[in-house]
Amino acid sequence: SQQGEEDPQALSIQEGENATMNCSYKTSINNLQWYRQNSGRGLVHLILIRSNEREKHSGRLRVTLDTSKKSSSLLITASRAADTASYFCATGNYGGSQGNLIFGKGTKLSVKP
Amino acid sequence: GAGVSQSPSNKVTEKGKDVELRCDPISGHTALYWYRQSLGQGLEFLIYFQGNSAPDKSGLPSDRFSAERTGGSVSTLTIQRTQQEDSAVYLCASSLFDRDYGYTFGSGTRLTVV
Numbered sequence: 001s002q003q004g005e006e007d008p009q010a011l012s013i014q015e016g017e018n019a020t021m022n023c024s025y026k027t028s029i030n031n032l033q034w035y036r037q038n039s040g041r042g043l044v045h046l047i048l049i050r051s052n053e054r055e056k057h058s059g060r061l062r063v064t065l066d067t068s069k070k071s072s073s074l075l076i077t078a079s080r081a082a083d084t085a086s087y088f089c090a091t092g093n094y095g096g097s098q099g100n101l102i103f104g105k106g107t108k109l110s111v112k113p
Numbered sequence: 114g115a116g117v118s119q120s121p122s123n124k125v126t127e128k129g130k131d132v133e134l135r136c137d138p139i140s141g142h143t144a145l146y147w148y149r150q151s152l153g154q155g156l157e158f159l160i161y162f163q164g165n166s167a168p169d170k171s172g173l174p175s176d177r178f179s180a181e182r183t184g185g186s187v188s189t190l191t192i193q194r195t196q197q198e199d200s201a202v203y204l205c206a207s208s209l210f211d212r213d214y215g216y217t218f219g220s221g222t223r224l225t226v227v
Contacts, residue, residue: 030213042117042204042218043156088155092212098161099169100146101212105155 004032004089004104012110019076021107023089024069032065032072032091033101043088046074079111115139119205119219126195126226134190134222138207145188146208146216147180149201156204162188163211195226 007022025032031050035043049056049065049072056063062075076083086108090101118137126132138145147159158172162182173179177195182188192199202223206216 033215035216035218041202042220043206043216045215045217048213048215098158098171099144099163099211100158100161100172101216102158103148103156 004091004102006087006089006104006107008107009105010108010110012112013079015079015081015111015113017079017111019079019083019109019111021074021087021089021109023072023074023104025072025089025091026070027093027095029067029091030094032063032089034061034063034072034074035088035090035103037086037088037106038084046087076109079109081111081113083109084111085109117205117207117217117219119203119222121222122220123223124225126224128197128226129194131191131193132195132224134192134203134205134224136188136190136205136219138186138188138205139217140186142207142209142217143185144208144211145182146206147188147190148204148206150204150221151201159190159203192224195224197226200224200226 004025033048034046037043047058049063060077065072086106088103088106090103120135143164145162148156160180161169177193180190202221204221206218208214
């Protein structure tokens with residue numbers, strides 16, 4: 001079953017605009033992570049936000065976490081064509097026995113020059 | 114090595130044949146994970162190795178799938194009697210201790226069953 005689900009499924013913007021992606025999850029978490037995937041191959045870890053944090057920044061990335069709403073958002077500011085990729089949120093089912101991350105289906109971001 | 118290495122990058126096989134996919138994790142990473150991703154889809158968890166503990170095989174879709182991890186390092190995912198629905202990108206990731214440390218992914222193996 002899906003733990004993280006991203007919204008929207010696809011997003012198309014112009015270079016220089018901001019891009020916001022949202023993620024909802026179902027169970028209690030220790031942390032939530034965001035990954036980027038280019039060209040359908042390996043994913044790259046972008047940022048991890050812990051359950052006791054509300055906001056975290058890394059360069060042009062800003063992640064927020066609202067545990068009361070079981071949701072997170074990833075904001076990419078001043079987007080570039082190189083940001084074109086799929087973005088996934090991932091977390092774990094910390095109430096269960098499995099030790100793996102569960103990924104959503106991703107948001108496909110297209111940044112037009 | 115510096116990153117997670119997977120081989121082969123691409124594999125085309127005939128239906129019914131067996132295939133082996135290899136993953137070489139980052140040295141010192143105790144946790145190793147296999148996922149697969151069908152075209153345009155999310156990641157489907159397959160199996161998780163943690164140190165010398167028994168692996169979590171709960172994601173393997175059928176008994177045609179098996180995996181091992183030798184010496185706490187290299188892992189091999191084997192698919193027997195391949196079917197067309199096995200076509201996907203198979204991704205391996207390792208983590209320093211567990212999922213709370215984040216994953217480092219390999220570039221994946223694209224498997225095509227014809």
